[in-house]
Amino acid sequence: MTKFIYALFIVTSFIACKEQAKDIEIEPVVDVIVEDEPFEQKALVAQTVDDYKAEQISKYIKEELLKNKLDGLSASDRQFKIYKIDLNSDRSDETIVHLLGRPFCSSDGCTFLILDNTNKQVAKFAVLSTSIYVSSITETNGWKDLMVETEGTFKNLKFKNGTYPKNPSLEPSTDKFPNGGDIIVFDEGLPSKTYYF
Secondary structure, three states, X not given: OHHHHHHHHHHHHHHHHHHHHHHOOOOOOOOOOOOOHHHHHHHHOOOOOOHHHHHHHHHHHHXXXXXXXXXXXXXXXXXXXXXXXXXXXXXXXXXXXXXXXXXXXXXXXXXXXXXXXXXXXXXEEEEEOOOEEEEEEEEEOOEEEEEEEEOOEEEEEOOEOOEOOOOHHHOOEEOOOOOOOOXXXXXXXXXXXXXXX
C-alpha cells in the first residue's frame, strides 16, 4: 500500500510539473552576433596619450610647419591630437597628427601629418574628415597601407616615392572595406586627448 501511495505521489508530481511548465514562456533562441574581438581591443587602445611626444610635435608645428606664423591664432586654432604606431615595421613608432585648428581645416575636413620618430615629416594629407584605418594585412614598399573614407567612398593610400598621397579624395575608390584586424586611428566614437601648440 505504501508503495502504491508513493508511486501515486510521483505520478501526480510529474503531471503537476508538466502542467506548470506549460505556463512558462520559453524565449526563442536568437543568434548573437559578436564583433571580432581583436578589432574591439585595437579600437579601444587606438588613442594615444603621450605628453612628451606632444610637446615635441607642438615645437615642430610652431617652428617648422607654421614657421612661427602664429599671429592671430586663437586657442581653438592651435589644437591637435596624436597617435603613435609603427607603420614601417622598424620597431620605432611613427606619429600620426590630426591638426584641428582653423589654419588646417575647411568644410571638406582637416589636415593630417605622419612624422617619423625624429619628427621629420613623412606625409601630409589634406581634406580628410574621417578615421584612418591602418591595414593589418597589406603594405606597399615596406609601409602599411592606409584606408580612409572620403566623399562617401573608401580610398586605399599606398606608400610610394617616400610618402603617402597628399589628397585622398583624388585617389581611386576601392570596393574593399576595413577588416576587423585593422587599427582605427582617431576613432570618432572614442575620446582622445587634445593638445595645444
